[in-house]
Amino acid sequence: MEHDVPPVLSLDIGGTKLAAGVVTGDGLIHGWQLAPTRREEGPRRVLSRLFDLGRKAVAEAGAPEVAAVGISCGGPLDTATGVVQCPPHLPGWIDVPVVALAAEAFGVAAVIENDATAAALGEHRYGAGRGTTTMLYLTISTGVGGGSVIGGRLHRGAAGNGGELGHVMVRPGGRPCTCGRNGCLEAYASGTAIAERAREALAAGRPSSLSSIELPTAEDVSLAAAAGDPLAAEIWDETTWALGSALTDLVNAFEPELVVLGGGVTRSGARLLDPVAAAVARDAMPPAARAVRIEPARLGAGVCVVGAGAVAHDLVSGKTDA
């Protein structure tokens, strides 16, 4: 039923990367483009380069025209007015009317969605969540974000930012989180938080194979843990514990049939998924634990572009949800 919608242009505004592509009704990306954000240049110049990237995607896709523009961006943003308010990944972007600017630049209707919410829609319509009624999606990356599909429809929430699934508290009074609270899932399971804990432990003189790496990343920690390094294993175990604890809370609260885990940290595969799934199976309420599956995302790095494309498809076809 999605295959007869016309192609749309999809744009993703990340803190480090811009992406663009033409998304067709089958969820495929055509004319995929990537460029550095260089956010320090400010919204006017970045958006000018983003729109150029979009034009290049349209040209390379061989699409004579696109029916709408879908934009994905980290929140907080006002989806109703199409304004990016003050996202932490884009310092200085205060109340930027991105939707109006995009509509003007491309001469078609435009729409914006919180990036993790868009990604949840993308995985639901074209990825791991196809056919599910209640699905949670978490992206474990620089930060931890997420979104939900409930009753088959994308849940946007009262302020339009959907659920912030990365800000479930796992340790009261714990590590400071970007949200201002302490001990959130994001403060333990994000790639940033994994790398920070490793660097702090090394700076405190803890012996580890990681000390041979100048600035160890989350992936370095994952690999060293797999190789038996005790410090890395300790950090990794805390990471999977935090994720298992937060997912147990979320599985209890939403009783979903599927939780999809995406983002760079999930490249660790079973080293991340297996202990997390075991914690949920052990700790969640039995009916919820029996009903849920936990699976890796399928759409990879283009998930936000696919998701924002799906939002734009819905705009064109008059649908208001997933």
Place this chain on the structure above:
Amino acid sequence: MEHDVPPVLSLDIGGTKLAAGVVTGDGLIHGWQLAPTRREEGPRRVLSRLFDLGRKAVAEAGAPEVAAVGISCGGPLDTATGVVQCPPHLPGWIDVPVVALAAEAFGVAAVIENDATAAALGEHRYGAGRGTTTMLYLTISTGVGGGSVIGGRLHRGAAGNGGELGHVMVRPGGRPCTCGRNGCLEAYASGTAIAERAREALAAGRPSSLSSIELPTAEDVSLAAAAGDPLAAEIWDETTWALGSALTDLVNAFEPELVVLGGGVTRSGARLLDPVAAAVARDAMPPAARAVRIEPARLGAGVCVVGAGAVAHDLVSGKTDA
């Protein structure tokens, strides 16, 4: 639009009390009946008395006939097959086909709903949540339960028990919870948990005005805290902290426009609501915190009967949700 549905009989199976009433399309209860559960008598005798109570409600309501029977009961239960599986508040009730038995007893269709889920629907349709799109309901009573309305529809979840909002973890490794995990909201904020902490502290020799009461209840703790008793204040502060922390998680995850708090512990009014609302306003993500209101429930002790009545109304009218 709800006013033209015919009256239904509503039955509530609690751990200590049975209730019955005829619920009309305006959400009012007629012929209200209450009786002790005496659960030790087992399902056959308890259900026989419950159905008698239902007949009495129908007679006293002056309703010549009811169009359906709605039943509310603590989970876990299988709403699809109408079977009560093994609820902790009814020991020995294993796989009891309550819906089939009620349909046979009254000669009309019957339906069962998790009691907290039914209560969420009741508050949404007739109480504090009228007109809201996304609403959470928590009942803080012997235990802590809850339900959610999302996109204007009751959310039943993948196993039909809706969300278990009382099992958000607030303190890892904390007090044991009835669910088998440690440190859940229920293990701190339920009336049972409040009273237990007081009794433990008194048994440990902590001085308090509560020591003059043989078995202090949650309400005694609330009153003593208000009167300045230091031990009671400490327990009360921990209670509102736990509730504020769990609600912050839930407000972040669902981004609701309204959270409704009901159940016996909320009779403490502002002593409970004010610190909890302040914690959410301070700690939740700013867009979610700005979008949400936290309000007391309006339907009182009959909320599950009203809610199960609404479920039965939907059965009659062919609606499948709120």
